[in-house]
Amino acid sequence: MSDANPILASSEQSIRAYQQAIAQSSQAVVQWLQQPEMYQGKTVAELRERITLDFNPEGLGNQAAIERAIDYFLKDSLSVHHPQCVAHLHCPSLVISQAAEVLINATNQSMDSWDQSPSATLIEIKLIEWLRSQVGYPAGDAGVFTSGGTQSNLMGLMLARDAFFARRGHSIQQDGLTGDLRKIKVLCSRHAHFSVQKNMALLGLGYQSVTLVKTDRYARMDMNDLAEKVAQAEANGEQILAIVATAGTTDAGAIDPLRAVASLAAKHQIWMHVDAAWGGALLLSEKYRDYLDGLELADSVTLDFHKQFFQTISCGAFLLKDARHYELMRYQAAYLNSEFDEAQGVPNLVAKSLQTTRRFDALKLWMGLEALGQKQYAEIIDHGVTLAQEVARYVTEQAAFELVMEPQLASVLFRYRPAQMAAADDASVALLNQQIGDALLESGRANVGVTEFAGVTCLKLTLLNPTVSLEDIKILLALVEHTAQELLNA
Ligand SMILES: Cc1ncc(COP(=O)(O)O)c(C=O)c1O
Known part of the structure; x- marks a missing residue:
């Protein structure tokens, strides 16, 4: 009943x-x-x-x-906290994040107007100010919490698009898309997240608008190819809305050369968006903060706290360098952000977000920073990056494994290829590695990622969990080997 x-x-x-x-x-x-x-x-x-x-x-x-x-x-x-659960950028969560969820859920504040979330609105605004200072942006509060990387990337691309058309005297917000849309392009590396394509389709420009730039052997954007593609586009009469650089590609954790991309973008007056959904965690790092050199030069940045900031899903942020660009998506709704209220200085976040009703996810990051302090936060972030380096070294010492890519953040790409398969073709090795991943999950003992990197089907360990040690991963690799042998014998 x-x-x-x-x-x-x-x-x-x-x-x-x-x-x-x-x-x-x-x-x-x-x-x-x-x-x-x-x-x-x-x-x-x-x-x-x-x-x-x-x-x-x-x-x-x-x-x-x-x-x-x-x-x-x-x-x-799936037990995301389990030491053998390492398939994805899917973190175990902080205890304090659970406590924050209790407060968020019970109070059910909605971030679309001050009168639905008074203290929450101000905490979020102050946290955005703080995040901007961490990135190296000028003081201000242009930015907002989002549902994650995909939505933050959408905001960056949408504002880049609208700013591009605004410079040509056309308001997309008022009048919609116009002109020869097949000439509008966005550039990102081959390893950028697929949300760039999906978002460009949503923005009415289709997958065709995304030009993929080659990468170097570390999966970072190749600056020569970027310069060539920009020159080519200009020669073809194409117009470039934005260059999307990635700070932490999903599989390899590669960080594009942000400063060099920024300099090229500035020279051609192109919007630069940085997808730092993963690598943005290094903002708090003591050892690896310098990997993000140049981030402050981006026009907009994606951060994601439900990855290596260990927050529960969902929790992300979008930061916009120049607050004036927010005018491009401004909408005044009498019941939420009236002229009357705004004239009196009543803050509202609805004008900065794609969402209307929105959760107070910022509380999780605020409480996380308060509970852990930056020092412990740095330690648990650095742990994964350092562990990946140790695991990669161990993998190279094992005869049956091949390291596919040197780790850059906290992931290790490798494949199982024992001596008995030295003569096997790539397709058989790929099939075996795929089967290893499936068999491990089916056994309930481990979740190891299976992905394709530079045409090679490989296994992926995403080592976010700060309680996982090299010993745990040695156990996991032994399990991988054992599973592989069972499959080969079957
Ligand atoms: C580099 C990168 N950007 C964006 C995203 C999308 O983030 P979300 O899943 O939070 O939308 C991901 C997801 O893994 C990612 O790896």
């Missing part, structure tokens, strides 16, 4: 129901955290069969609904 009053409110009954529901859920989480397996190992077909949505019209009540969620969701979730 459903509960008499299902709403979180001040009545005794509601508070009791809230405390019971939270206690029941957090006890289940504690049990889940303690289970030894990384995953219970169900296949797609098994899970599809098991999960049924047979809603009871009378309602089950909180307790039974939570029990069902534990049974059908929690028990078959």
Whole structure:
């Protein structure tokens, strides 16, 4: 039976129901955290069969609904905190981030107007000011929290597009796209995130608008090719909206030469956006901060805190160097950011965001910085980068493994290729490595990434977890080898 009053409110009954529901859920989480397996190992077909949505019209009540969620969701979730869960840029989260979620969720503030989130609006604004100072931007508050890297990249590309047309006296906001759109281009490296393509399609310019620049052997943008592609585009009468540099490509963790890209972009008056969704974590690093040299020269920056800042999903930010560009997306909604309120200096964040209703995810970063302090934050970020270097060294010492790329951030790309496969063609080695990844997940013992890098199918370890040691990874590599041998013998 459903509960008499299902709403979180001040009545005794509601508070009791809230405390019971939270206690029941957090006890289940504690049990889940303690289970030894990384995953219970169900296949797609098994899970599809098991999960049924047979809603009871009378309602089950909180307790039974939570029990069902534990049974059908929690028990078959992937343990992102497990030392052998290293497939993706998918971090284990800070304990303080969990506490922040309790506050965010219970208060349910919405960031689209001051009268829906008074203290939250000001904390977010101050955090944006602080992030700008970390990047090396001029003082100001142009920027906003986002749902993550994809949305931040969309904001960068959209404002670049609109600024480009505005310089030619045309308002995209008012009048939409115009002219020979096939001539409009964006440049990024071959290893830039696919959200560049997806976002350009969303912006009405299609995948065709993305020109891919070659990379060097470390997967960084090749400056000669960039200069050539810009010159070629200009010679063809094409117009370049933006150059997107990446600080931390998804697989290799490569950081494009930001200062050189900025200098070329400035020479040609092209907007530079930096996707620092991953590498932006180095802003807090003690050892590796200088990898981000030149970031401050970008017109806009993507940061993502649900990667190596260890925040729960979702939590990202977009920073805009020159606040005047925010005018390009300005909309005045009488019920949220009226002229009257703005004239009185009432702050609002709706004008800076693509979203209207929006979570107070900034609280997680604020509490994380407060709880850990920059020193501990730096240590847990640096740990992954240093560990990747150690793991790469270990991999090169193992006869059965080949290192595919020197690590740059916290990932290691390698493949299994034992002596018995020395004569095997690339397709067979690729198939074996793919099967290793699948078999490990199916066994529930490990989640190792499988990706393609420079035409080579390889395995990927993304070593974000600061509690993981070289010893843990040696155990994982032994498991990879054992699994591979089983597959070869089968
Ligand atoms: C370099 C880079 N940019 C952007 C993104 C997209 O970020 P999100 O998944 O937060 O939208 C990713 C995701 O892995 C990424 O690796």
